[in-house]
Amino acid sequence: MVVAGWLLAVSALLGTGLLAVVNQHSEPYIAENERIMLLRSLNEVVPIESYDNEILEDQMMVLAPEYLGSKKASIVYRARKAGKPVAVVLTVVAPNGYSGPIVLLVGIDYSGDITGVRVVKHRETPGLGDAIEIERSDWIERFTGKSRRNPGRAGWKVKRDGGEFDQLTGATITPRAVVAAVSGALEYFEHNRDNLFISNAEIQARDEEAKGLQQ
Numbered sequence: 001m002v003v004a005g006w007l008l009a010v011s012a013l014l015g016t017g018l019l020a021v022v023n024q025h026s027e028p029y030i031a032e033n034e035r036i037m038l039l040r041s042l043n044e045v046v047p048i049e050s051y052d053n054e055i056l057e058d059q060m061m062v063l064a065p066e067y068l069g070s071k072k073a074s075i076v077y078r079a080r081k082a083g084k085p086v087a088v089v090l091t092v093v094a095p096n097g098y099s100g101p102i103v104l105l106v107g108i109d110y111s112g113d114i115t116g117v118r119v120v121k122h123r124e125t126p127g128l129g130d131a132i133e134i135e136r137s138d139w140i141e142r143f144t145g146k147s148r149r150n151p152g153r154a155g156w157k158v159k160r161d162g163g164e165f166d167q168l169t170g171a172t173i174t175p176r177a178v179v180a181a182v183s184g185a186l187e188y189f190e191h192n193r194d195n196l197f198i199s200n201a202e203i204q205a206r207d208e209e210a211k212g213l214q215q
Contacts (some may be wrong), residue, residue, distance in 0.1 A: 002115040005123040006091050013061060025163060027182055029089060033110070033188070034202055035056065035084075037071065038056065039056060040107065041061075041105055041118050041120055042055055042056070042077055042089055042107075043121055044107075044116055044134070045089055045106070045107030045115055045116030045117060045118055046086070046087045046089055046107045046115050046116065047115070050079065050081065050086050050087065050115075051079035051080055051087070052080070052081050052082065052192070053078075053079065053080045053081075055077050055079050055089075056077065058077065058078045058079075058080065058170075058200070059076060059077050060075075060078070060196070060200070060203060061073040061074065061079065062074055062075050062076055062096050062192075063075070063076060063183060063193075064159055064188055066091060067184045067185065067186075067187055067188035067191075068091070068092050068093065068185065069089075069092055069094055069095050069184065069190060070092075070093040070095075070102045071091035072090070074090065074091045074093075074161070075091045076088055076089070076091070077180075078091055078175065078196065080155035085110045086109065087107055087109040087110065087115050088107070088108055088189065088196050088197070089105050089106065089107045089108075089149060090105070090108065090188070090189070091103070091104075091105060091186045092104045092105075092180070092181050092182070093181065094177040094178050094180065095125055095177075096173075096175070096177045096180075097122060097123070097129070097174055097177045097178075098125060098129050098171065098173040098174050098177075098196060099122075099123040099124050100122070100123045101121075101122075101124075101131070102119060102122040102132070102174070102177060102178060102181070103119070103120050103121035103122070104118065104119055104120065104122065104178065104181055104182070104185075104209045105118045105120055106143075106181075106182055106185040108185065108186065108189045110185070110193070111147075112147045112148060112149075112189060112190060112193070113145055113146070113147045113150075114143050114144055114145060114146050114147065115144065115155070116143070116185070117140050117143040117146050117178075117182055118134060118140065119132050119133050119134075119140065119178075121127055124171070124174050125171065125174075126138065128168065128169075128170045128171040128174075129132070129168065129173070129174035130170040131168045131169075131171070132168070132175065132178055137168075138159045139166065139175070140170060140178075142165060142166070143182055145181075145203060146186075146188050147186065148187065148190055151163075152166040156180075156182075157176070157179060157180075158175050158176050158179055160172055160176075161176065161179040165179050173174045175185075175198050184192050
């Protein structure tokens with residue numbers, strides 16, 4: 001019994017060690033795959049030929065739960081060409097999806113027009129609410145080219161609520177949540193456009209200046 005217990009303890013220890021080694025070596029590959037998938041999604045909402053900066057590195061954090069739907073700081077990616085602002089991609093949460101929060105990437109060009117929207121995370125009903133995915137239907141493409149003025153404030157609802165956007169067959173709550181989230185992203189951009197394109201160097205300089213004033 002003592003020998004058997006000792007063997008079990010050694011086996012458990014070896015198994016734990018092996019798992020730790022595997023995790024240590026696989027973590028960089030997992031992180032790189034996540035980076036590739038994120039970049040692919042960003043290039044779906046902002047055409048890759050429209051910018052020449054490192055969009056994954058050119059980012060900032062903003063806290064705007066009333067517009068972007070998250071109580072935590074949201075990531076904003078900035079696209080530039082020859083140093084000039086092209087578009088931003090806002091990370092937006094629709095908190096009131098049918099089965100929980102829906103996470104979106106919303107691309108908006110400098111003039112305020114949507115360049116694309118993609119769903120990156122959700123738990124909506126398969127065969128119904130999951131039609132918000134680009135792989136399931138082209139419904140999400142209806143936002144491209146829209147803005148605050150097109151279709152106007154009253155139009156930023158699903159048709160059942162008197163707006164312009166189609167609801168999905170058998171699912172109204174899901175598209176209603178997505179439409180409201182995209183509208184919120186546009187409104188936030190409208191109020192904060194210039195601040196969203198401030199460079200990281202300018203942000204750092206502002207932070208240092210603020211610290212100096214507090215001392």
